[in-house]
Amino acid sequence: MATAALVAEPARVEVFGIRHHGPGSARSLLAALDDYQPDAVLIEGPADADPLIGWAAAEGMEPPVALLGYAQDRPSVAAFWPYAVFSPEWQAMRWALRRDVAVSFCDLPAAMTLAERRRSSPATADHPDESEPGPDGEPTDEQPPLDHDDAGRQHRQATEDPLALLAAAAGYDDAERWWDDVIESRMDGASPFPALIEAMAEVRREVGTVPGLAAEQEARREAYMRQTIRAALKAGRRRVAVVCGAWHAPVLTLPLPPANADARILRGAPKRKVTLTWVPWTHERLASASGYGAGVTSPGWYHHLWTAPDQPIVRWLTAVARSLRGKDLMVSSAHVIEAVRLADTLAALRGRPLAGLSEVTEATRAVLCDGDEVAVRFVTDHLVVGQALGTVSDGVPTVPLDADLTAQCRRLRIRREPTTRQHDLDLRTSHDQAKSKLFHRLGLLGLRWIQPAESGIQSQGTFRETWEATWRPEYAVTLVEASVWGTTVEAAAAAKIDRVAAEGSLAELTAAVGDCLLADLPDALGRLLAALAEKAALDIDVVHLMDAVPDLARAQRYGDVRRTDTASLRQVSEALLLRICTGLPQALAGLDDDAAAAMRRRLDAVHAAIGLLAADAAGGLLAASAAAEDGAPSTSTPGPTGRQRWLAVLASVADRPDLNGQLAGRIIRILVDAELLSDAPVRLHRALSHGVGAATKAAWIDGFFSDGAVLLIHDPELLSLLDEWVSGLGQEEFVDVLPLVRRTFGAFAESERRAIAGRVAAGAGQRPEQRADDDLDLELAAPALATVRLILGAA
């Protein structure tokens, strides 16, 4: 076409419009390149990455890999251009390198794309994961300004995967199958590319342009591509091959428009210093599942299409069967035969010449997996997406995570040295606080360079931390590995937390909350808490929830030291509490002694945690306890209501006959402490009366009195009751009960025991009224009282 019209012009430019990550395109492209024998290959990709192309043929480069460009002054502003082995661009690079043909990139340099990024959306530049460009380096912006109208969406889809648009128009859900069916099998061996350019020109006319940032960007990119082509021609290339996304193909063919217009578009475009490098990539990240605009949903399937020499369906289903067998699912060859037949029949029913991924998946589901969705999902994760991890040659320059860490270390004056060095941090200074944050984040990333250590200075304060740093060379590898999580230490640590949030158990999630606060990752914390709330909602076992609450309450305390916002944390704890209150009555039923002992510990822990929560909510212990004492339903502060609900639930179960003695005792004790019960002596009496077995009584006592020495010292009525009970025991009963009771009272402090013994000896109930308050010197006491008030936080 273009070439035919240019007989006079001996230099040729052939444009190969490809589908990014399309194995069919790659195959056609290789055939077309062999046929055309260009002397220069221009590939859509950041032009300033040219020096890196040579690495594509280097030893140790195993796709999937990605070109990574990041701003030198801010590694978090980064873009990836990933390539799989079946990517046409990758194959074009290899083709040219093998034959020693000049090869270079022709798209806007990363220096411009990233500078643009700063201009268009500075707010989101900090989240590299979300700002990954499309596979063609398409800066499909985080918030495309045209997404709200249909035309915009269509346009976006068209630029991202225009062939998918054509395939969809032809009734295909898998653009690769469409390529195979329509392009490959009906082209009689002729190159599909000229026809594609025509089709794409039609699509471009149809879709039109939507004015806006994206259109400007596109114009700039295409102008740059044309300029590169012109430069190649000027350099004396006779047969130029341009490999670019099909979308751009129609505007790159000869004759090119006058260069002035393009030069004008590009003039004055902002630039910034960027570093480019190769990084290992994974199939998982190629898949759209990890937030890729124009990513491919089934890299594993494409990889298979690319590598399978023949019979792709049979080979695929055999591979599926093998991986299912690896999971101990019985799948025979007969299954595979039937699956192939079903896939073929389905394709015929749908009027397709060949089965595609959707047919194969249906067949897998119906025949190989017996309709089991879990097994199908396993196949999808394992094979359709695939878990290939690329590798990069040793000589390739460093990753941005490393660059970010180096920058931070320089700022915080931490050196990587092989000898052990101790860091004593005082969290009250902002410098040390920043260090602590960094160390905690590195811990999250699994970098064992800096680890918590025993402090030489013994200190109980929450403001002191001691760390030990020893650098080992292999940590460089850890860093590169960790770089898949993000381009900065902060982003990577947050991504790790997100992974825990997505996959961890309730216990892991609660543990992560503390880490998250220590590492100061507020955004990740929000997501983590949301995940935690969800997990908690689904967890049927109240015990797990009860285990989670104390951790959360403690985490809230950490937060206070570091002045982070803990409101959402409190919300989650309260939601947990609500669920605990709903489920607690069931959880208390039918526990044996061991289970009851564990449950009692949990009750205590939750009760203490509720105290903390309530205190924080009301802004001070005094206020909280005042509110609780009033029993006023102060709905404005959720803390006290949570506490009231908790106490109400406890009160409702206190009288249940199926309650283990320990628990009954403990619950009564909690209620007595909260001053919700006035009839404690009566209850003690009832619990210790004749109808109850000795062991149960002892358990009750243990539950009620453990750590309650003060109660016994100051409540003569209770003491006398207890005394009566002990002295009223029969000989055999006494022997039975003695070890149990001793366990309870043995835990009291020496002085407490002596005081109680003294009271008993003096005759229970005849404690002399100590009314010595009269001669208190209030003036002397005033400073002490003020200090107490300060400590309690009332000031």
Added chain:
Amino acid sequence: MTEVAAPPPTADLLRPHAEQVFAAELVALHSADDRPRPPHWRMSPWAVVTYLIGGTLPDGTVISPKYVGARRLMEVAVATMATDRALLLLGVPGTAKSWVSEHLTAAISGNSTLLVQGTSGTAEESIRYGWNYARLLAEGPSEAALVWSPVMVAMRNGTIARIEELTRIPSDVQDALITVLSEKTLPVPELGIEVAAAKGFNIVATANDRDKGINELSSALRRRFNTVVLPLPDSAEDEVAIVSSRVADMSKSLELPPVPPAIEEIRRVVTVFRELRSGVTEDGRTKIKSPSGSLSTAEAISVITSGLALSAHFGDGELRPGDIASGLLGAVVKDPVADQVAWSEYLEVVVRERSGWAEFYSACRELS
């Protein structure tokens, strides 16, 4: 002696067969269909899919959708029938398994009555053949003394046989199917003959996958089935549509006194079912516990129908939250302990907060 009335005309039947109800559609599809048909099929696989999913024919005939849901499921089912593999429809109770099986056979064979109902008492005779003992004693073994099972009839005619609730059938009886499905023949050793299946013979079985463990299929048998799992409806609108159309059908055929179908109550029940089933509220903001019951669309239909009956006979003739609350409680709480927790948590966390649901909330509170 009790007098038995003559069989009623189709219009008077409590529930006519699919091929009777949709006879007109089948005829229209049959005449519009020019695609190749597998042997003994009444229409092409494409037409069968159209019959199930609904659509408009070139001549303007509208085919009503029989199955509301993913087209691909029906395609897999029909493609399976076109191979010689048997089809197993799996799903929780009330996901239209039997409904699909009936319509599938009606469309392919024009006859959905070759049916074996699986129960724990189903004997081998209902899958293979039995004997007319009077004749057997009088004349000795002969073909005339043979009592043909639906499966055997289907083999001879090259049509589809249905087996309902396959997993309820005892394992040894299930295994009688293995020969039928792999050899496609049924030997009758007593007569020294065999009935070989004509082309087009196949089996559609349904099973409830919550019944696993009752009579799990042997892997030899399982291997001969392609499995299609019928899910619960995707979107709330689909489900509301299914429920309201089925409720209207049913109250017509049960001749309940007319009660205005309160769409918002239907929507409410569907919402409650969907939320409890999926364990998350429709707005996706709150996770909740899922009760143990299946909470299928069919149960939603019966909750509404019984609510209608309640309000027609005992209420004020209008469907009120109170009328559906009791049915709903019964449908949700199957396990008195765990489900009760889930239900009261749902009431407290979700229902109570929702605007416009106050009456419903108090109706439910009264009951639980």
